Amino acid sequence: MNQSRPTGVHSEEEPSFFEKERDRLVTQIASAFEDVISQSNVLNRQTEQVYGVGRDFQTVEALWGRFKDLMKEQQAEVHVAATDPQGMPGTGTALAGRASVIGRDERQQTGR
Numbered sequence: 001m002n003q004s005r006p007t008g009v010h011s012e013e014e015p016s017f018f019e020k021e022r023d024r025l026v027t028q029i030a031s032a033f034e035d036v037i038s039q040s041n042v043l044n045r046q047t048e049q050v051y052g053v054g055r056d057f058q059t060v061e062a063l064w065g066r067f068k069d070l071m072k073e074q075q076a077e078v079h080v081a082a083t084d085p086q087g088m089p090g091t092g093t094a095l096a097g098r099a100s101v102i103g104r105d106e107r108q109q110t111g112r
Contacts (some may be wrong), residue, residue, distance in 0.1 A: 015023070
């Protein structure tokens, strides 16, 4: 088969409009993908930073949680000491509690 070219056409073909548009769109898409990857990397770094800050606050949260539990325990002990006439040993309330009971017993005996 002999394919002849019309006269006036160069041996090197110029790209058609379709090929030029395709190349332009491929270049645009490649550039957009690079932007997406770059922004994704930025987002990953920021997410890691936020996660790191969250981990830092876990120790603070555990400390405050322990403090809250300790305060609840002390409040329960104070409540028990207030309702117990013997008081809480080691705090001085045992003596104060006994003195008030002794004073009350003496007043009852004398009729005051």
